[in-house]
Each structure stands twice: as C-alpha cells, then as structure tokens.
Amino acid sequence: MKSTKEIEELGLTKQRKVVLSVIMDSKEHLTANEVFELSKGLLPKISFATVYNSLRFLKEEGLISEVNFGSGASKFDRMTDRHDHAICSSCGKLVDILLDLPEDLMRKAAERSKFKPETLEFTLRGTCPECK
Amino acid sequence: MKSTKEIEELGLTKQRKVVLSVIMDSKEHLTANEVFELSKGLLPKISFATVYNSLRFLKEEGLISEVNFGSGASKFDRMTDRHDHAICSSCGKLVDILLDLPEDLMRKAAERSKFKPETLEFTLRGTCPECK
C-alpha cells in the first residue's frame, strides 16, 4: 500500500483523483460502468474512456485492484492489504474476507509454478447467507 | 468430478459432446472464441450461440470450469479435482498448480464470510519463468 505522501507525488489529475475517491468511498466492488456513473456526479464532463484509462493507471500504480470471477464485467476495489474473497455461486455476490496466509503456502506455490511470487489469494466459492 | 457413467446419463447432444471434447483435449485454457474455432473443425455447422450455451450447460453440470483473472475473456478448463492457479502479472500467462488445502482453512473462510462453503482455491500472482 502506498502512503498518502507517495500518492501525492504521483500528481494525479483531477479526473484520476475523482475515480480514485469514488472507489475509496464505496463499500462495494464497483464495475467500470458504476465508477463512471458515480464519477459523473462529481465531475459531470468526465468521459468513459477517461474512467477506463484512470482505472488502468490506478491499477498499475497499485492503488486499486481488479477482480473478476467469470461472468460479467470486472469489478474494482480499493487496494487494502492482502485479502481474500468469497463469491456466491448462486447470485454472484462478492465479499472480502481476511484469512491468515499459512506458513510456506506461498513458497510451495512458487515452487510448483516456477513463478517469482508476489501475492497469494484465496477464493471461497459457496452460497451466501441470502441464498442459503 | 463426474464418472464416465454419469456423463453418459446426461445424454449430451452432438454439439455439447464436441465442445466438451475440445476442452478435454486441450492442454491450454481456451476462450469461448477458441472453443468455437476448434469446435467448427469437428462440426462445421456449429454456431457461436450453441458454443456459449454448451459452455454454460457443461459448467452447470460441473464438467468444465470457467476462470477469469481480470482483463480479457473468460477461459474454460476441463474440470479436474480441486486445483489452484498461478497467473503472470506481466504477460497474463495462466497455469494450473496443485497445493494442499490446509486443514481448517475452508472452515475459517466459511466462518468469516458466513457462506456455505463449496470449494476454496488459491491464486498466485507473480512473474512467470519467461518474464523473469
């Protein structure tokens, strides 16, 4: 996670600040389209392409993250520390959870894939309380 | 995983059998479009919509799985036992790996999300050998 100081040093444009604040202020994971709609509330002249550009930029800078679990549009999420997801196989609801990363699991994953590891995340598939 | 007998009992149509065989025979994860192109080789008159319908059907029956890691089209994979993925944050390459599911992790995930758990999968993000 970047510090406030580091974020300031990026010299974000007005548009990128708006996109970032929309995501930071949201409790939900937002689709690009939802980010666009909410951003327009703050900056009516912002264009769709700028939202996409901003999302890509912010993602590359590590300020937000993109998740997609098959079916439908990507969703964007404020970047917090490492965290995991649960997704409802019935209604598609997506929630954040935090699990401890067991000792060694990342090392094993790196070993088996031959990848240089960055992060390891868990995805639980199941049925959410409303769908149960 | 379904047994051969269970699969036969589904009475798959010719088209669905072709789609399934394309995925089963592929070493790679395929996009819907790739499945369509390969299926046409076996059944030239098959339509795009049928491929999508078949993919949805086969997924619901648990014969194949869909993965998507943000950016681009979903990919379809033969359903094996529970397994995990590593994805290259540089080139997007996706590989299957198998990690042991630590004792308790699924129970904890269910506890924290309040979901009725079905599966828990890991995703390693890192840099693949070619990009290193």
Added chain:
DNA sequence: CCTTAGAATTAGAATTATTCTAAATTCAAC
C-alpha cells in the same frame, strides 16, 4: 410408427464491456 411438446440449435441481431482514434486541452520544462 405418428404426433406432439419441450429442449436444443441455428443465424444473426442486440447488448454489454472494453479499447482505440483523432482532435482539443492541460501541464510541466525550458
């Protein structure tokens, strides 16, 4: 066998998601 109803397939249109383009604007550095 026939008929028939439901499911599946087809071709293509429609919709949704994402990226690209070219012109205008902004912004920082000289």
Added chain:
DNA sequence: GTTGAATTTAGAATAATTCTAATTCTAAGG
C-alpha cells in the same frame, strides 16, 4: 510564453456475451 509530452474528450470500433425467432431434434405417449 513556447514547445512537447501526456491527458482528456467524444465518439467510433472492436470484443465478448446474450438474446430472439424460426427451425430442428428428441423422447414420451398413444
């Protein structure tokens, strides 16, 4: 202030996915 690079804009283009309506297949009942 001028210049050049980066960004934004509006809208077009492309890609991904779903829908529609007409046709075909299939399995069950007579």
